[in-house]
Amino acid sequence: xxxxxxxxxxxxxxxxxxxxxxxxxxxxxxxxxxxxxxxxxxxxxxxxxxxxxxxxxxxxxxxxxxxxxxxxxxxxxxxxxxxxxxxxxxxxxxxxxxxxxxxxxxxxxxxxxxxxxxxxxxxxxxxxxxxxxxxxxxxxxxxxxxxxxxxxxxxxxxxxxxxxxxxxxxxxxxxxxxxxxxxxxxxxxxxxxxxxxxxxxxxxxxxxxxxxxxxxxxxxxxxxxxxxxxxxxxxxxxxxxxxxxxxxxxxxxxxxxxxxxxxxxxxxxxxxxxxxxxxxxxxxxxxxxxxxxxxxxxxxxxxxxxxxxxxxxxxxxxxxxxxxxxxxxxxxxxxxxxxxxxxxxxxxxxxxxxxxxxxxxxxxxxxxxxxxxxxxxxxxxxxxxxxxxxxxxxxxxxxxxxxxxxxxxxxxxxxxxxxxxxxxxxxxxxxxxxxxxxxxxxxxxxxxxxxxxxxxxxxxxxxxxxxxxxxxxxxxxxxxxxxxxxxx
Ligand SMILES: [Zn+2]
Numbered sequence: 001x002x003x004x005x006x007x008x009x010x011x012x013x014x015x016x017x018x019x020x021x022x023x024x025x026x027x028x029x030x031x032x033x034x035x036x037x038x039x040x041x042x043x044x045x046x047x048x049x050x051x052x053x054x055x056x057x058x059x060x061x062x063x064x065x066x067x068x069x070x071x072x073x074x075x076x077x078x079x080x081x082x083x084x085x086x087x088x089x090x091x092x093x094x095x096x097x098x099x100x101x102x103x104x105x106x107x108x109x110x111x112x113x114x115x116x117x118x119x120x121x122x123x124x125x126x127x128x129x130x131x132x133x134x135x136x137x138x139x140x141x142x143x144x145x146x147x148x149x150x151x152x153x154x155x156x157x158x159x160x161x162x163x164x165x166x167x168x169x170x171x172x173x174x175x176x177x178x179x180x181x182x183x184x185x186x187x188x189x190x191x192x193x194x195x196x197x198x199x200x201x202x203x204x205x206x207x208x209x210x211x212x213x214x215x216x217x218x219x220x221x222x223x224x225x226x227x228x229x230x231x232x233x234x235x236x237x238x239x240x241x242x243x244x245x246x247x248x249x250x251x252x253x254x255x256x257x258x259x260x261x262x263x264x265x266x267x268x269x270x271x272x273x274x275x276x277x278x279x280x281x282x283x284x285x286x287x288x289x290x291x292x293x294x295x296x297x298x299x300x301x302x303x304x305x306x307x308x309x310x311x312x313x314x315x316x317x318x319x320x321x322x323x324x325x326x327x328x329x330x331x332x333x334x335x336x337x338x339x340x341x342x343x344x345x346x347x348x349x350x351x352x353x354x355x356x357x358x359x360x361x362x363x364x365x366x367x368x369x370x371x372x373x374x375x376x377x378x379x380x381x382x383x384x385x386x387x388x389x390x391x392x393x394x395x396x397x398x399x400x401x402x403x404x405x406x407x408x409x410x411x412x413x414x415x416x417x418x419x420x421x422x423x424x425x426x427x428x429x430x431x432x433x434x435x436x437x438x439x440x441x442x443x444x445x446x447x448x449x450x451x452x453x454x455x456x457x458x459x460x461x462x463x464x465x466x467x468x469x470x471x472x473x474x475x476x477x478x479x480x481x482x483x484x485x486x487x488x
Contacts, residue, residue, distance in 0.1 A: 139185025223250030
């Protein structure tokens with residue numbers, strides 16, 4: 001079947017065919033006047049899963065995401081906080097990248113800031129003026145919307161409808177209310193760069209055109225962003241880019257739905273949001289990932305604690321199942337690969353893909369199978385779930401170990417005591433390792449196996465029961481015992 005993606009531009013699901021060997025993807029990044037909320041993070045998690053799937057399909061991928069670090073909102077923050085705009089921007093960029101790392105969102109290959117590409121922006125604006133698509137007035141430069149025949153094609157709007165909604169701000173010098181700013185003259189006290197039109201700074205839309213073309217070429221494969229960016233931002237990006245180069249700009253436009261709060265879009269401007277750093281205090285990253293991926297990316301998600309708690313319960317089921325299987329060799333023939341591929345190829349249908357994982361887990365609980373476990377691990381990895389360890393009840397296990405040691409009778413078996421001493425010594429040497437927890441459980445499991453060989457079933461059963469009381473289940477397969485920590 002091959003990968004199919006819904007392209008906002010055509011309004012259809014299309015076969016995905018990249019232009020070249022490397023799939024080039026541009027994602028509109030944050031305006032970094034404040035820290036990101038969970039709605040922002042969704043857009044980048046969508047890109048993350050898309051990239052992971054493309055890599056699984058064998059594509060090489062090049063990703064670019066900008067930071068709008070100079071803009072009205074940041075200038076406002078500078079005045080408000082009496083701190084330099086660059087410091088404010090870099091602080092919020094750091095917070096955002098930290099959240100990406102925590103959420104296991106693969107970093108983009110490039111994170112250019114608008115302020116680092118003023119030269120390319122000026123060059124593109126100049127080109128647009130030369131070609132008659134833009135004009136300078138009072139130090140501002142505007143794009144002449146009516147000069148671009150295809151304006152409105154992405155957002156399915158026509159010029160006449162737009163005219164009635166367009167308004168002129170008194171401080172602007174537009175010829176036509178439809179026109180938008182490519183370059184803004186600096187007001188006193190504002191940051192500025194020198195340009196052929198005087199001191200000023202770029203408008204918002206032009207930076208995405210200039211930077212994407214600079215890093216990815218004039219035509220690239222996929223452009224992603226939240227659905228709120230379709231109009232006017234992406235419509236304007238297309239107008240500027242196509243007018244400037246005479247070539248197609250992005251070939252596939254992917255837009256993700258909002259995260260809503262009481263049905264409304266989460267937005268910094270209305271104070272209607274949950275910061276990702278706060279959500280991360282209450283929920284593990286994998287739970288947030290599961291919560292977001294339970295909905296196909298084009299649909300909206302209503303933010304609620306109840307749904308996050310549902311995701312938490314579902315995640316604990318995954319976690320409990322896979323614990324103990326972390327070090328399985330990677331499978332080359334996962335079960336249900338055809339179904340999983342069909343789901344992901346169908347415009348990245350993550351809810352269906354997750355459904356397949358949960359089906360496998362259900363089977364895995366019914367029947368111990370390394371194939372099932374390896375398949376589950378394989379798919380979790382594709383969807384970007386990082387391996388995270390369940391709670392490790394170290395103190396409880398140490399308590400069991402001490403109880404068992406106290407019950408070993410020296411007169412009963414010198415062999416067993418020697419083994420116990422051995423194990424105890426081993427324990428001392430592993431104390432500082434990351435593997436401390438599994439190792440102490442394994443010490444107990446080895447001890448139990450020895451006890452069973454010595455036919456001391458009473459103490460062997462004592463170990464099993466005490467561990468079970470501490471939430472650790474033992475599974476025996478012949479001489480080999482494994483364990484699993486039950487999720488709390
Ligand atoms: Zn953009």
